[in-house]
Structures are given as C-alpha cells and as structure tokens.
Amino acid sequence: MGSNKIVQRRYDVQVTTAGQQVQNSITLDVDVEKIKGVMLTSDREDLMYLRGSFKLQADGSECFPDGTPARVIMFGLGIGPGNRYEPLGNGSFDPGNMNVTLDYNDTNHPQAVFEPYTVSLYIHVNLGEFA
Amino acid sequence: MPDKNLxxxxxxxxxAAGITVTGEYEIDDDVTKVKGFWLSSDREDLLFYRGTLYLKFNGAEWVEAGTQAKxxxxxxxxxxxxxxxxxxDGTADPGDQEMAVDYTDNDHPNTVFEPYSVxxxxxxxxxxP
Known part of the structure; x- marks a missing residue:
C-alpha cells in the first residue's frame, strides 16, 4: 500500500493599489482528493504582514472569517517546510464543490508604505495514493 | 539489516539574471526510498527572493512550475x-532514479543579481553495504 501524495498548489492575486480588496476564486484541479491546509506568502512579505487581512472559504464554508490578519497563516524559515500550513478540517478537508475563495484586503499601515505586491495562496492538497 | 538514512x-x-537552469540528478542504486528534499544556497537572500522551481522525479511532477524556492x-x-x-509520507520509490529541478531566477526589487549556487x-x- 502506497503513501499519499501531498503537493503545493499556488494561486496568485495582484494588489495594485493601496486599500484594494481583491478576490481570488479558485477551482481546484480534479485530481485533488483532500485539502490538507493553506498558507499565505508574498513577494513583499513585509507589506502583507502589516497590511493584509483576508477571508477564506472552501466548499462554501467559512474557514477564516473576514478580517483575519494575513500574518496568522504566514510562516518563516524557522518552521520546517512540511509544517508550513494551517490545517483545514484536521488536515483532511473534503474539497466538495472544489471551490476555494480568498478575499484579500489591503489596509494602510503607518509602518508599511504601499507598493504593488503579489499575494500567493498555497493550498497543500492530497492527491491520494501514488504508489 | 535496517536501512540507513542519509x-x-x-x-x-x-x-545570469532571469535564466532557467535545469539540474539533473541520478539517484544511486543503493537508494531504497526517497524521503524528501530541501534547498539552500551560498546566497540565501537571492534564493529567497528570486527563486522559483519545478521538480519531478520518477516521471512525476512533485513541485509545480513557479513554486517559490523559499x-x-x-x-x-x-x-x-x-x-x-x-x-x-517520506517513502517514495526511486523508480527510474531520475530527478530533475528546473530552477528559475526572477528579478526582485529587494535584491541585485550576482551569480550564486543553489x-x-x-x-x-x-x-x-
């Protein structure tokens, strides 16, 4: 009996103006059997850490409420790569209708002057047994 | 005798800035399982900000193109x-013993390119034995 294949799938959204609200509506690939968890990163982690908040829904259910600070699902290099995610459904969330929606809000912060940046949502997905 | 981890x-x-370089690696015959991988560099700042990669082994994609190296x-x-x-779960079969990484360097405003090794x-x- 083989083990389950876990991979990272990346979904980007661009924040182009200060105070912008952007939505990333994602349809997961059909090969996804379970959602293990999620993490956020950015090409400007300093801006996302101070300016970002979000809401995340999967299969129509709210996993993180509106206004959740982005930094709560950001991870530094002091965490091992295999542990850099916030689990959904104890790490075995049924993808259901395969829809995941990220509503990201940029908010002014006195310690972070706005510049355009990219928000990357990584979804760790379980593709089932591979060997 | 139990297997040995190494x-x-x-x-x-x-x-050069902005290039994609493929690193190919043949897994040795004594390997029974492939457990996992990680990345480091002589310029970790450049790897962190500028690097993306694609990784496959045994004919299957394990890291999709564009995934950030960090x-x-x-x-x-x-x-x-x-x-x-x-x-x-850290017990992948070595299969055809072929692993390849396509590493791409991308411009980033927080860094200035210099040659580096991944x-x-x-x-x-x-x-x-």
Whole structure:
C-alpha cells in the first residue's frame, strides 16, 4: 500500500493599489482528493504582514472569517517546510464543490508604505495514493 | 539489516539574471526510498527572493512550475530532520532514479543579481553495504 501524495498548489492575486480588496476564486484541479491546509506568502512579505487581512472559504464554508490578519497563516524559515500550513478540517478537508475563495484586503499601515505586491495562496492538497 | 538514512545533494549554478537552469540528478542504486528534499544556497537572500522551481522525479511532477524556492528553505534553527519537504509520507520509490529541478531566477526589487549556487539536498534511505 502506497503513501499519499501531498503537493503545493499556488494561486496568485495582484494588489495594485493601496486599500484594494481583491478576490481570488479558485477551482481546484480534479485530481485533488483532500485539502490538507493553506498558507499565505508574498513577494513583499513585509507589506502583507502589516497590511493584509483576508477571508477564506472552501466548499462554501467559512474557514477564516473576514478580517483575519494575513500574518496568522504566514510562516518563516524557522518552521520546517512540511509544517508550513494551517490545517483545514484536521488536515483532511473534503474539497466538495472544489471551490476555494480568498478575499484579500489591503489596509494602510503607518509602518508599511504601499507598493504593488503579489499575494500567493498555497493550498497543500492530497492527491491520494501514488504508489 | 535496517536501512540507513542519509542526505546527498547536487548543485545548480545561476550565472545570469532571469535564466532557467535545469539540474539533473541520478539517484544511486543503493537508494531504497526517497524521503524528501530541501534547498539552500551560498546566497540565501537571492534564493529567497528570486527563486522559483519545478521538480519531478520518477516521471512525476512533485513541485509545480513557479513554486517559490523559499517554501523549501530552512533557517539554522530548524531541527535537521525536519528540514525536508516530504515526498508522500517520506517513502517514495526511486523508480527510474531520475530527478530533475528546473530552477528559475526572477528579478526582485529587494535584491541585485550576482551569480550564486543553489544546493538541492535530497534525503534517502539506503541499503547499507
């Protein structure tokens, strides 16, 4: 009996103006059997850490409420790569209708002057047994 | 006799800004399982901000193109045996023994390009001689 294949799938959204609200509506690939968890990163982690908040829904259910600070699902290099995610459904969330929606809000912060940046949502997905 | 765990690595040299370089690695015959991998560099700042990659082995994609290299980096205070991104639960079969990494350097405003090396560390189980 083989083990389950876990991979990272990346979904980007661009924040182009200060105070912008952007939505990333994602349809997961059909090969996804379970959602293990999620993490956020950015090409400007300093801006996302101070300016970002979000809401995340999967299969129509709210996993993180509106206004959740982005930094709560950001991870530094002091965490091992295999542990850099916030689990959904104890790490075995049924993808259901395969829809995941990220509503990201940029908010002014006195310690972070706005510049355009990219928000990357990584979804760790379980593709089932591979060997 | 129980299998022995060990780490091997290969190096990809980035000589110009914005290029993609493929590093190919043949897994040794003594390998029984491929457990996982991680990345390091002689210029970790450049790897962190500028690097993306694609990784496949045994004919299958394990890291999709465009995935940020920093997702597979560690700081020195991560326990050594927690530094890898596992393949499955860490017991992938070596299969055809072919591993390839397409590493891409991307411009980033926080960095200025200089040539650097990317080390791909791969953890294995091997059968002791």
């Amino acid at each position: 780490t091997r690595f290969f190096t990809i040299n980035i000589t 997702n597979f980096m560690n700081s020195s205070n991560v326990d050594y045996w927690l530094r890898m991104w596992p393949f499955g 080390h791909v560390f791969v953890e294995f189980d091997i059968t002791p």
